[in-house]
Structures are given as structure tokens and as C-alpha cells.
Amino acid sequence: MPELPEVETVRRTLEYALSGEKIKDVVLHYPKIVREDHEGFIHTLIGQTIRRIERKGKYLMFILDTHVLIVHLRMEGKFFIKTNEPLDKHEHVSIIFESGRALRYHDVRKFGTMDLRTIDNYLITEPITLLGREPEHVDVLEFHQKLKSKSIEIKASLLDQTIISGLGNIYVDETLFRSGIHPRRPSNSITFDESVSLIESATLVLKKATDLGGTTIRSYTSSLGVTGRFQNELMVHMKKGEPCPICGTPIMKMKVKGRGTYVCENCQH
């Protein structure tokens, strides 16, 4: 499940590989991925050149001449660059360039989305306006104020992209463990000092993971076969029954907000 580090890895790879490519054609093999008028989407993209690729939270933003293609990979979305290879059954969108190469969007679960905005409004319209700051840019006072106004579990708040953006299920578990905070704690019970700790932990976890090219577990691999290495650094996520790296207590697995959640019941309160 691509979170900020995986999306950033994809962004860097694709920007290096695709900057300057001019779009010759677009084919929607499974049109529902595109949350726009399909004909207009295709017509607008054709003839435009990829200038650069930006990222905000877990969204990729392909900056073109007049428009911006906004992509969310959700659970299993990934990109491949191919030329004449036959279409894979899970490739749902093909963006074909004048060079003959094509960017193929591959998504087994079909949860990913594509939106189109103009260069002038992509940062001041949804979905980007719904995003809170990323951990390294969070104003801790503001963050703590938001937590104080919420009764939902702290894990749910950390997964809420309007409160803080970039974290998903893996990195939230790692963040909470490093701060010694139980995922079930009500958000409004989190102290200011704990808010500071959470932001520090989240920032550190995302930075380390980004430096290692993200996390590769289950079916997720980065585009172009790039493989992350942060899975070797995980302390609790996917570690059910294994000893806590701090105290040795077996890691427990539970459900929080409907998500598989890993916790050391001895270290996290």
C-alpha cells in the first residue's frame, strides 16, 4: 500500500524517466479509474508534455503544459513504462508518448483514481485542498488543537489525511510504537508533549523509509521494479507474535478503525 515514501519513490523514478515526453494518445482500458468525463480527459491530455512530477501527501501530480494529472494509487496502483509489450490484464490506463513508449497504470484492485485540473487551480481545488500538512511541516500547536477536538481513536486521526497527510496503515503503526502511544487512545487524551513526540516519530519514520526507497511487503513493488528496503526496519507492523524490539513482549495484532493494527501492549499506553 503506497504511502508517502513509496509515492515519493515513484515520483522520483517517473520524473527522471518521463520529463519531456509528449502525449500522443490515451487509452482507458478500465475507464472507472478516471473520475472525469472520459472523452474530455483524453482530448485534454493529447498533445501535452510532461514538464515535471510533484507529490502532495499520497497524490502524484503530473505537471503538463496547461493541465495537471492527479493520481492516487490507493492500495495497489503502480506504473510501468513499456513499448510494445502486450497489455497485462491489470493495466487499466495507457498513456502513449510520441517516443513510442507508454506509461501503463496497473492496479489489481482497481481502487486508484485519476483527476484532471488546470495548472492554475490544481492546488486550490479538491482533492489537494483536502490535505493537511505532511509531518515534517506540521504546526504542532495546530495539530494538538485538532486532536483535542476529536473523540476518535488516535490511529484514526493519524490516518485522516485532512489532519496530517502522508501516513497510511504501516507508518501509523510504526509512528505510534516509537512514541509509546496505544492506537486505541482517544485523540483528545493526547497531551501536547505526546503530540510533539508523534510528529517527531512520523517525520523520522517517513524520512528513513523514503531514504530506503519505501517498504516492499505483500504485492507492493514500486514502479519500474524498484524495490524498497524499509521492510527490514519495521518494528511492529506485520510482526504478530514476534518479540517487541524494546521489551521482548510478543507483538499483538488487533483491529482499530477496521484496520489490521500491530502493537506492543507493554510499551504503548
Added chain:
DNA sequence: CCCGTGCCCTGGCGGC
């Protein structure tokens, strides 16, 4: 507004 629930989707897995 706030919060919880169900939905989207399919490969993989456990049970028989």
C-alpha cells in the same frame, strides 16, 4: 458538524 459503517475490487488463503 461529528462519527461509524459500508462500499469499491480481486487475489490469496483457510477450510472441507
Added chain:
DNA sequence: TGCCGCCAGGGCACGG
């Protein structure tokens, strides 16, 4: 081996 049912989950729609 085959089939059934369930699970995984980010964001969003919807209802209380």
C-alpha cells in the same frame, strides 16, 4: 484438486 467464503484497506458517500 476445486470450490466457497472471507479478508486486505484509502477515501468517500451516506445515515444517525
